[in-house]
Amino acid sequence: MEENLLEIEDLSVHFHTPEGIGRAVDHVSLSIAKGETLGLVGESGCGKSVTSLSILGLIPSPPGRIHSGHIYFDGKDLRSMGENALRHVRGRDISMIFQEPMTSLNPVLPIGRQVAEPLMVHHRISRQAALEEAVQWLNRVKIPAPEKRLHEYPHQLSGGMRQRVMIAMAMVCRPRLLIADEPTTALDVSIQSQILSLMEGLRHETGMSLLLITHDLGVVAQMAKRVVVMYAGQVVEVAGLQDLFERPFHPYTQGLLKSIPRLGSRAAGKKERLKEIKGTVPSLLDPVSGCKFADRCPRVFDVCRERQPELEAIRDGQQARCWKTQFSERSGRYA
């Protein structure tokens, strides 16, 4: 077993709203090994972003609050750290890039300053030295003429360029964990592919771990070796990439894989009707007694509506939260 860099144990995050308590993250556990790329997949509202924000203590509070659980980074419990200590972790050991680079960059600061800032804060080096380092990083993320760009503002850059700046900013202190929350969702496909290969190259080169949060199964297939699937605040399946695509166990995972149109299927002469997952995601406000997917599940049993299943092992490296694990089809060949 490789050493885990990050371990989240039984994390619950609640949002206190006038309508009630929203259980955005509900007893989530996951781990990332050193140098590993973990894909975190799910639809909007499934808790994938909230999980990642709680790692760095960035949950907006109020209304949000970490209700219970532990987050260990390199053996240290991040939750018991004070704000000051946590500030030293953010941007130095763990950094983050977001979906929308325009809203995560400061519009009134030149990009050079923004890329250099983490170095000045964490390594206490002079502005001049930090800017020189920033130029090198802008160069590494393939921003043309970085010396000139240093003085430009975010609005002068295209979306793809801004995301490169974000990556340079996140990488400049050589973090050991990079959290990328939908890093390419706002970008066009040709730019997406540039950014993905840039991130993969940097991970390979620096040996950092990558937590890649996305709703796009194509992006996961290209980048991750192991995948965690979330639904309505819970982890419903954990699997190696191969297993996830070839023998998904949870009916939700199976449904997701069948519901996406595959490029090239028309050329193969078939246009099969997409298999939709009926219904919609349950509200996080209503406490569900049984499985949260029960109302949409094509394989629902009586027990599914009564008691919540636990995350159970199916085979080496694959787990699912489904009552099916307790019954027959352990082979995973559930049609």
Added chain:
Amino acid sequence: MPEHTLLEVTDLVKHFPVGGGLLSKPTSWVKAVDGVSFHVAKGESFGLVGESGCGKTTLGRLVMRLLDPTAGTVKLDGKDITHLSRSALRPLRQQMQIIFQDPFSSLDPRMKVEAIVTEPLRAYDRIPRGQRREKAVALLEKVGLRAGDMDKYPHEFSGGQRQRIGIARSLCVRPKLIVADEPVSALDVSIQAQVINLLDDLRVEFGLSYVFISHDLSVVEYMCDRIAVMYLGGIVETAPADVFSVNSRHPYTRALLAAVPLPDPQGQVPPAPLDGDVPSPIDPPAGCAFHTRCPYVHERCRIERPVLAKTGERHWVACWLNAGAGFSV
């Protein structure tokens, strides 16, 4: 041209002014759509793909006459609608409707679902009120909502359900043509399939033609009969859906296809197929608009703009490679 052409667009151009003010002239022009021709047959689903800023949305709006073209013509069912006045256009608007990307901003939050869905009927004032309600119920059920939803407000629905309301609204006047501008892009994966299937069923049931605008190649390939690829305001290729993914011939189309991450664990990160960004549409490159990024660029591409040439059954490409036949596979 097939005989049952519903929509015919010829040499359409739209330039937007940049800068300038009330009394001063614009300093330059954004060439959002720059000489586009295509046609859509009755019952056909025609896809427009391209990256942001390629002009696909502007083109959709020009077709609907929500924008006035700078030059060129739009013909609906044989009738030239390019220069019709607002009042002359009004009855024709029933024949073409639009579905928008964002199901949150395209529905009036203060209107009930019944009012939203029947608004086009009221605009054309064709049937009495009681019948309008009946019709709204029928439409809601058609798109998978319930009669009980009639008196709710948009905020009570999820994104997928709101998109269904938008679809019901567009169907209410029995249009022949629907321009769907990224209708599933804002939806989650599991909901996206529901709406795609719904649009597919409605096309058959009502004999609709679609102009389906999207940046998602997999969705467009699935939904459409024919696909046009746009780059910097122009169509670079149109191909039937069943050859699109394997036999497309424009280097830009090939690059786009190569960039799509496939949901297949065997796929590795491909080398970035295209370097750089799309040039500014204010000052597009001379000759072929793609020549600044094209791996196969040669002298002629920098000087002369290629026109669409036929390379196969319903397959056209604008590229100087192989004497105008484009990249061959």
